[in-house]
Amino acid sequence: MSEINLARQATLQQRLEPRVLRVLSWAFTGFLVLYILIPVLITLVMSFNNAAMIRFPITDWSVRWYADFFGSTQWMDALINSIVIALGTTAISTTAGILAAWAFERYQIPFRTFWYMLIMMPLFMPGVVLGLGVAIAFGGVQLGSYSFYGSRELVMIAHSLWAMPLVFMLMEATFRTVDYRVVEASYDLGGRPIGSFFEIVVPMVSTGIISSALFAFVISLNEFVMALFLTDRDTQTLPVLMWLSLRSAGTPRLAVASVILALTVFVCMSVIMLWYARQLRKVAR
Amino acid sequence: MAMDSGLALEVDRVRRCYGAVVAVDNVSLTVRRGEFVTLLGPSGSGKTTTLRLIGGFEEIQSGSIRINGERIDQQPPYNRDTATIFQSGALFPHKTVAENVAYGLRMRKVPKHEIDERVAKVLETVRLRGFEDRYPGQLSGGQKQRVALARSLVVRPAVLLFDEPLSALDLSLRLQLRAEIKRLHDELGFSAIYVTHDQSEAMAMSSRVAVMNRGRIEQIDKPERVFHDPANEFVYNFIGESCCMPLRVTSGITADKQGRAVDIRLGKGLADGDWRVYVRPNRVKIGGSAANSPNTLKAELHFVEFLGDVFRYHLRAGALEIFADHPGRIAKGLGDEVEIGWGSEDMKVFQ
Amino acid sequence: MTLAQTDSSISEATDVPVRASRKPVVPWFLIAPALVIVLVFFGLPTLQMARMSFNLHVDQRLYVPGFTFEHYRTLFTNPLFSKAIWTTVQLALVASFFSVAIGYTFAILAWLKPARWRLLFVGLALCPLLISEIAIIFGWWMFFPKNGLLSQALLSAGLITDKFSLMYTEFAAFVGLVYVTLPYAFFILLSVLDGIDEQILESSADLGAPPLVTFREVLFPLTRTGLLVAFSQSFIWAMGTYATPSALGPDTLWTMGFLIQEQMLGKHNWPLASAFSMLLVIGVAAAMLLTRSLMSKRSAFHV
Numbered sequence: 033m034s035e036i037n038l039a040r041q042a043t044l045q046q047r048l049e050p051r052v053l054r055v056l057s058w059a060f061t062g063f064l065v066l067y068i069l070i071p072v073l074i075t076l077v078m079s080f081n082n083a084a085m086i087r088f089p090i091t092d093w094s095v096r097w098y099a100d101f102f103g104s105t106q107w108m109d110a111l112i113n114s115i116v117i118a119l120g121t122t123a124i125s126t127t128a129g130i131l132a133a134w135a136f137e138r139y140q141i142p143f144r145t146f147w148y149m150l151i152m153m154p155l156f157m158p159g160v161v162l163g164l165g166v167a168i169a170f171g172g173v174q175l176g177s178y179s180f181y182g183s184r185e186l187v188m189i190a191h192s193l194w195a196m197p198l199v200f201m202l203m204e205a206t207f208r209t210v211d212y213r214v215v216e217a218s219y220d221l222g223g224r225p226i227g228s229f230f231e232i233v234v235p236m237v238s239t240g241i242i243s244s245a246l247f248a249f250v251i252s253l254n255e256f257v258m259a260l261f262l263t264d265r266d267t268q269t270l271p272v273l274m275w276l277s278l279r280s281a282g283t284p285r286l287a288v289a290s291v292i293l294a295l296t297v298f299v300c301m302s303v304i305m306l307w308y309a310r311q312l313r314k315v316a317r
Numbered sequence: 318m319a320m321d322s323g324l325a326l327e328v329d330r331v332r333r334c335y336g337a338v339v340a341v342d343n344v345s346l347t348v349r350r351g352e353f354v355t356l357l358g359p360s361g362s363g364k365t366t367t368l369r370l371i372g373g374f375e376e377i378q379s380g381s382i383r384i385n386g387e388r389i390d391q392q393p394p395y396n397r398d399t400a401t402i403f404q405s406g407a408l409f410p411h412k413t414v415a416e417n418v419a420y421g422l423r424m425r426k427v428p429k430h431e432i433d434e435r436v437a438k439v440l441e442t443v444r445l446r447g448f449e450d451r452y453p454g455q456l457s458g459g460q461k462q463r464v465a466l467a468r469s470l471v472v473r474p475a476v477l478l479f480d481e482p483l484s485a486l487d488l489s490l491r492l493q494l495r496a497e498i499k500r501l502h503d504e505l506g507f508s509a510i511y512v513t514h515d516q517s518e519a520m521a522m523s524s525r526v527a528v529m530n531r532g533r534i535e536q537i538d539k540p541e542r543v544f545h546d547p548a549n550e551f552v553y554n555f556i557g558e559s560c561c562m563p564l565r566v567t568s569g570i571t572a573d574k575q576g577r578a579v580d581i582r583l584g585k586g587l588a589d590g591d592w593r594v595y596v597r598p599n600r601v602k603i604g605g606s607a608a609n610s611p612n613t614l615k616a617e618l619h620f621v622e623f624l625g626d627v628f629r630y631h632l633r634a635g636a637l638e639i640f641a642d643h644p645g646r647i648a649k650g651l652g653d654e655v656e657i658g659w660g661s662e663d664m665k666v667f668q
Numbered sequence: 669m670t671l672a673q674t675d676s677s678i679s680e681a682t683d684v685p686v687r688a689s690r691k692p693v694v695p696w697f698l699i700a701p702a703l704v705i706v707l708v709f710f711g712l713p714t715l716q717m718a719r720m721s722f723n724l725h726v727d728q729r730l731y732v733p734g735f736t737f738e739h740y741r742t743l744f745t746n747p748l749f750s751k752a753i754w755t756t757v758q759l760a761l762v763a764s765f766f767s768v769a770i771g772y773t774f775a776i777l778a779w780l781k782p783a784r785w786r787l788l789f790v791g792l793a794l795c796p797l798l799i800s801e802i803a804i805i806f807g808w809w810m811f812f813p814k815n816g817l818l819s820q821a822l823l824s825a826g827l828i829t830d831k832f833s834l835m836y837t838e839f840a841a842f843v844g845l846v847y848v849t850l851p852y853a854f855f856i857l858l859s860v861l862d863g864i865d866e867q868i869l870e871s872s873a874d875l876g877a878p879p880l881v882t883f884r885e886v887l888f889p890l891t892r893t894g895l896l897v898a899f900s901q902s903f904i905w906a907m908g909t910y911a912t913p914s915a916l917g918p919d920t921l922w923t924m925g926f927l928i929q930e931q932m933l934g935k936h937n938w939p940l941a942s943a944f945s946m947l948l949v950i951g952v953a954a955a956m957l958l959t960r961s962l963m964s965k966r967s968a969f970h971v
Binding site: 049050053057060061064065067068069070071072074075078086087088089124127128129131132134135136138139140141147150151153154156157158159160161162164165166167168169170189190192193196200250253254255256257260261271274275278279282286287289290293294297301 | 709712801803949952
C-alpha cells in the first residue's frame with residue numbers, strides 16, 4: 033500500500049472516529065448517570081409515599097413516614113446510636129491514624145514496610161470477617177460489670193479497623209506534601225516538637241485531617257455487617273435495624289431511614305465545605 | 318566553661334555519613350563574631366549538610382560544635398542559638414507576616430509589648446512595613462525571603478545560617494537582595510554562615526570563603542585570596558571560568574594526550590610528565606599582540622559564539638579544546654590558524 | 669483511596685534526608701495507638717479465629733475445644749459449601765470485570781473533560797461510596813420487582829404488556845455488586861490517569877494516530893498495571909460484600925459471606941464460620957500481595 037493511500041485512509045478514519053466516539057461517550061454518560069442515580073432517586077421519591085406498601089406507581093403523597101420515623105423510639109434510638117458510634121469511631125481513628133502517619137512520614141522505622149502492611153491490612157478485610165473475629169475474641173469478655181459485647185465502644189473500635197487505616201493512608205499522603213523545612217524553621221526558632229506539631233503542622237494539613245475525619249465518620253455511619261455481629265437490641269445502629277426490617281418487610285419507613293442516613297452525611301459534608309471555603313477566603317483575603 | 322575567644326561558632330572535625338557516603342568529612346571551621354563566612358561548592362559537596370549539622374537538623378557522628386564557646390552538638394535545634402534562612406523561605410503559610418516574624422520571640426517568651434516593638438523594627442529594617450497582615454501566599458518571592466530574613470534576624474541569634482536563600486529567585490532580584498543582605502550585615506554586624514553554589518555571591522558578600530568539595534573544605538580564606546591564590550586545582554577550576562589543556566611532555570617535546578605535537582610556548586618550561594595547564598579565557602589575548610605574550614599557542618579556529626559583550630572563539634590544537642573571549646571580531650575564517658597568548662599570572666599548572 | 673497509593677508512600681522522600689532520630693522511641697509512641705487497635709482487635713481475633721476453626725462443633729453448642737480438620741474438609745467436600753466458594757469467586761470475578769470496564773471508561777471521560785465536568789463525575793462516583801450499602805440495596809429492591817419502577821416504567825411506556833420481575837435474580841445481584849465496587853475502580857483508575865500527561869494524546873494525534881489507535885498504542889499500555897490493581901481491588905471488595913448479593917439475588921445464591929453469617933448467627937456453628945473466614949482472610953491477603961508485587965514492578969518500570 034502506498035504512503036498516499038495510507039494517509040487518505042487515515043484522514044477518513046480521523047474524520048469519522050471522533051464523531052462516533054462523541055456519540056458513544058454521551059450515551060455512556062447517560063447510562064452512568066441513570067445507573068448511579070436510580071437507587072438514590074427512587075428512595076427519595078418513595079420516602080414521600082403515603083401508602084404502606086412499596087409499589088409503583090405512587091398515587092398518594094405525604095410526609096407521614098417521616099413523622100412515623102421521628103415518632104418511633106426504636107428508630108430514633110438507632111439513629112442516635114449510629115451517630116454516637118460514628119463520632120467515637122472518628123475520634124479514635126483520626127487520633128491513631130494521624131499520629132501513626134506522622135511517625136511514618138518523619139521518623140526512621142525499622143521494618144517499615146511490614147508495619148505499614150500490618151496497619152493497612154484490616155482495611156482490605158471483609159466486614160463479615162472482622163465482625164466475626166471481634167465477636168469471637170471479645171464476645172465473652174467482661175470487665176467487672178462492664179461487658180464488651182453489645183457495647184457501643186466495641187463497635188467503635190471495630191469500625192476503626194476500617195476507618196483508621198484509611199485515615200492513616202490519607203494523612204500519610206497529606207504529610208508528604210508538607211514542606212518539612214517549615215517544621216524545621218519552627219524548631220529552629222525555638223518551637224518544641226509537640227507545640228510545633230499543633231501550631232505549625234496541624235494547620236498546614238487541616239484540609240487533609242477534616243476530609244479523612246469525614247471519611248471515618250461516613251464509614252462508621254453506614255457500616256452494618258460488623259455492627260450486626262456486635263450490637264444487641266439496645267445498641268443497634270440504624271443500618272442494622274434497616275437490614276433486619278428489610279429481611280422481614282419493606283415499608284416506606286425504610287426509605288425515610290435511607291434518606292435520613294444520606295442527609296446526615298450530606299449535612300456533614302456541607303458544613304465542612306463551608307468551613308473550607310471560609311478558610312480559603314481567609315488566606316486569600 | 319570557655320573563655321570568651323571572640324568566636325561565635327567553632328566547628329571542630331565534624332563528620333557525618335549516610336550509609337557508605339561521607340557527606341561531611343572532618344570539617345573544621347570558625348566564625349568570629351560579626352564575620353560572614355560562605356560555604357561555596359558544587360551540589361553534593363556537603364555544604365548544606367554542614368549547615369544542617371550546625372542548625373541541629375542532622376546529627377554529627379564525631380567532632381564537636383560550639384556556639385559562643387558552649388558545646389551544643391547534642392542539643393536539638395530549638396535549644397540552639399541559631400536561626401536559618403531556608404532556600405524556600407519556609408514561612409508558616411497559615412500565619413501572617415507579623416505572626417511569622419513574632420514566632421521566634423513568642424517561643425522565647427519575650428513579653429508581648431516587646432515583641433510588637435521588635436517586629437515593627439525588624440520589618441522596617443527589611444523594608445516590609447505595611448505588609449504585616451499579609452499571608453505568605455500573597456507575597457512575591459523576594460518579599461518572602463525578606464520575611465524569612467526578618468524572622469531570623471529578630472531573635473538575634475549567635476549565628477545566622479543562610480541555606481542558599483537566593484537560588485530560587487531570578488537574576489535581578491538576586492542581585493538586589495544580595496546587596497541588601499550585605500547592607501544589613503554592615504549595619505547590624507551579625508555573625509553568619511552562608512551556603513551557596515554561586516561564586517559571585519560568595520565573593521561579593523563574604524569576609525571569608527570556604528570552598529567545599531566531596532565533604533571537605535579545600536580552602537578557607539578571604540575571597541581575593543581564594544580567587545588569586547587557589548590552594549589546589551579544584552579551587553582554581555571551581556572559582557572563575559577556566560579552560561584546561563592536558564599536556565604530555567616527553568624529552569622536552571610538548572604534545573597532547575594522544576602524542577601529537579602542539580605548538581605551545583610556555584614562559585616557564587615544563588619538565589617531562591603529564592600536566593594540566595589552565596588559563597582564564599577572559600585573560601587570553603587573541604590575534605595582533607598575542608604573539609608578544611610570555612605564553613603562546615597556535616591553534617585552529619573551530620567556531621565562534623557571540624555572547625553579547627564578547628565573542629567566544631573556540632579553538633582546537635590537536636586534542637586540546639580551549640576558548641578565548643575577545644570583544645571584537647578577528648580577521649580569520651573558520652579553520653584558519655590563530656595565535657593566542659596569555660600572561661603567566663593568568664595561568665595555573667598542575668601535575 | 670486504596671492500594672494504589674500505598675506504593676509510593678513506602679518510598680521515602682529523597683530531597684530531605686530523613687532526620688536521624690535523637691530518640692528512637694518517639695516513633696513507637698506515635699504508632700502505638702494504631703498498633704494496639706490493629707494487633708488487639710484484628711491480630712488477636714484473627715489468631716483466635718484460626719484456633720476456633722479447628723475446634724469441634726457438637727450438640728448445638730457454639731463450640732467445643734478440640735482439634736480437627738473436619739471443618740476445612742467440609743468446606744471443600746460438602747457440595748453446598750464448595751459451590752458457595754465457587755459462586756463467590758465467580759460472582760466477584762464477573763462483577764470486578766464489569767466494574768473495571770465501566771470505571772475505566774468513566775475515568776477516561778472524567779480525565780478528558782474540562783474541570784467542571786470532572787467535578788460532576790467525581791461527585792457522581794462519590795454517591796455509591798457515601799451512601800450506605802443498605803440504602804443502595806433498598807433502592808434496587810424497589811427497582812426490580814414486579815411492582816417496582818422498572819417494570820412499571822416499561823409498562824407505561826408501552827414497551828411491555830405484562831409486569832415482570834428481575835428481583836431475586838443473579839442479574840439483580842450483579843447490578844448491585846457492580847454498583848458497590850464501581851467507585852473503587854473509578855478512583856484508582858482516575859488517579860492513574862492523572863499521572864499521565866494529557867499532551868501525549870495530542871502528540872499521538874499530531875503524529876497521525878486516530879483516537880482508537882492512540883488508545884491502543886499509548887493510553888492502554890500506560891494504564892495496564894492500573895487496570896490490574898483496580899481489578900484486584902474490586903475483586904477483594906466483591907468477595908467480602910455479601911449483603912448485596914444475598915438481598916437482591918435468588919435464595920440459592922449463597923456466597924461465602926452469607927454462609928459465615930448464617931453459620932455464626934443462625935446455626936451457631938462458630939468453628940465452621942471461622943474456617944470460612946480464614947479462607948476469606950487468606951484469599952484477600954493473597955490478592956493484596958499479588959497487587960503489591962504488580963505495583964512494585966510498575967514502579968521499577970517508571971524509575
